[in-house]
Amino acid sequence: MGACASTDNAVSEKFKTQKLATVVQQQGDVREHYVFDKQLGKGNFGIVHLVFDKKTNEKFACKSISKRKLVTPEDVEDVRREIQIMLHLAGHKNIVNIRGTYEDKNFIHIVMELCSGGELFDRIAEAGHFSEKRAAEVMRTIVSVVHHCHTMNVVHRDLKPENFLLTERGPNGVVKATDFGLSRFFKDGASLDEIVGSPFYVAPEVLKRNYGKEADIWSCGVILYILLCGWPPFHGDSTQAIFKSILSAPLDLKSDPWPRISPDAKDIVRRMLARDPRKRLTAEQVLNHRWMSDNNANPDEPFVPEILIRMRQFTKMNLLKREALKVIARSLPPMELAGMREMFHDMDEDSSGTITVDELREGLRRKGAEIALSEVQRILNDIDLDGNSKIDYEEFLAATMHLNKLSREENMIAAFEYFDKDKSGFITRDELVTAMKEIDQEVDVDAILAAVDKNGDGHIDYEEFCLMMRATDLDVLKTAHEALKTKVMNKNVVQAKMQSEPVREDSSFDLRRPSVSQHGRSPPADEPEHEPEAAT
Structure with a gap:
């Protein structure tokens, strides 16, 4: 009986490995390109190492996720989706960029930008609380990331100081968002119903199982509250007590140190933490709030949705380059196209497989871009390479994919x-x-x-x-x-x-999950089999 059970387990493990053989649909030996150095961190699903590019000697972080630990289809999909989302959001200066993904028999390897300055959480813990000026600077960075996510049809769902890293220690460290393990693609106007996130930062509508991108602004409001006073606005001795406080407790803006905090700071916090998501500020409204302006933290220029920036770039390119981008888009692996596919379907309101000028104008309007019909028509005409007065999927990909794809030979x-x-x-x-x-x-x-x-x-x-x-x-x-x-x-x-x-002119350029973040607070797990070895 015991021998039989042992055999069954062995077969099961073999089946899992075979089934998960193409998690990222991109095979390759990571050690052909990188030298593994010291271990930087370890969590339930894998290990993070410092690695060096063999050609340039640049430093990166490599998260190696044990495929043996991905025991359910949901685990596999979580990893796949997080990589898709990070690739989709690539190019933003405050989001950790993925350098490449690799897969072998036992591990999925994600090589990404190295952030060696620790977590934003640790900075807050050291300082107790921030000055209004410093808090505004940090909030500008965080909300600009959220604005980018929302205009790219991504809702983060787990915003908290632990999920922001600094590129280096000291005053020059740049804040970067990481850990998109709970993030999802979404359609404008659609609602989500999973209760996910970290208790202190969860929006009330998440607990009611009916929410959208507005939940991210609530989480940002909680972060801002903590930055200004040092503790969360809603708390309790247990998760259920915290949730009860989120749903019904009054927002305290009177206890120390709030009497010394400016009225404008209190106003932005109050409006970010409005329990009715319809009355809550949007990311753009947060960035343009008077408090941000008073602390010199307004955007340097008006925010333009990333998709419109890319479309405008595309229209300035010569026709050869536009057609070449269409060829490149056609050859990209599905992993890299998931986000743009979601955005196309969001704009294609009648599911016809094409985007009309009215659908393009409405889709851009929903992302905060109010532009003249004449410009929308001109953009469509320049993207419409086959001349049928509509934008098909390949044309959309060519016009909206990030130009970092051109760096790949x-x-x-x-x-x-x-x-x-x-x-x-x-x-x-x-x-x-x-x-x-x-x-x-x-x-x-x-x-x-x-x-x-x-x-x-x-x-x-x-x-x-x-x-x-x-x-x-x-x-x-x-x-x-x-x-x-x-x-x-x-x-x-x-x-x-x-x-x-x-x-x-050419143009230039549930909370336990297998995250691809460089850090994690989950307790150490047993060593996975065939653990990637550091260089000696």
Whole structure:
């Protein structure tokens, strides 16, 4: 009987490993690229090591999640979703960036930006409470992250000081958000019903199982309250007592030190902690509140939704680059597209598979972008590469994916080879003409060639193609003008040649879960089998 049970357990473990073989759908040996050094932390699901990039010697953190510990489909999905969300939010200066994901037989490895300055929680504990000016600076960072999340259709659901790290110790440490293990993609107007989060920071509507992105602002309000006075606004001796306080206890803005805190500070706290989420401030309203302004913590410029920034960048690119981005988008793994897919479906209100000008305008409006219909129409026309007056999924991906995808060599090669039909190693004028005809676009191919063909040999090699894809507006415009001028002088073309269609400017660039964070307060777990070894 015992032998039989032992055999069953062995089979079960083998089945789990096989079943979880492609958690991140990206295989590879992390040690081909990184040298493992000392252990930085350990939790229930894995271990964090300091690692060094073999090529650059840069330091990173690598979280190695034991696949043996992912015992349910929910555990697997939690890891997958968190990686998807962090990839989706990439590029924000106050969010920890993922450098790469790897997977082997026993572990999922997530290499990410190293934050060696500890948790924001520890800074608060050391200080007791912050000055209003310092609290406003921290709140600006936190709420700017929340604003970015919300405009990218992500609700965090576990905002607390422990989930913000500092890049270094001392006054120059930059605050970075981490631990998106409870985050979810959401549709504007849709509600969630899971009770998740950390007790002190949970919004009342979460406890009522009917909430949306407004719950994140409540959590930010709790953090601000703690920053200003040193303790949470709602507390108790047990989780249930805390929840009862959140639902019904009055907000205390009278006890010490609140008499010494400014009226504007009390006003923003009161409005962030409004129990009715409909009366609660939005992220943008928090950032533009008078208290933030009085403490020089207002945004340097008006906040524009990230998706609109990316669309505007896309419209400034030449047609070759726009079509190349479409090729890259088509070749990206599903893991990297999950967030953009959610955003597309959110804008595609009638589920037709395309976005009309009205749907685009309404989708941008819901994200806080009130722009003229004429600009919305122009944006749609420039994104609509096939000319059907709508934006399809591939066109949407090309226009909204983060340009950090251009740093990956495999993406650039795939795009170049798409245009290099004869595999000669060059994109010729004829190949450009063919590519433009395939998408039914009339464009001055000679102007594109002049802008990209830096050495003037009449075609585009791979290096020139990469320079074009990664160039800034000014670089491309200057190159185009110089190339056209040289062409005119050398060939004595007629002056009318200079009056051809102008080149477009290019654009530059439940709480226990398997989190990919660099830290954690969960109790140490048993050593997982085949633990990644540090370098000796």
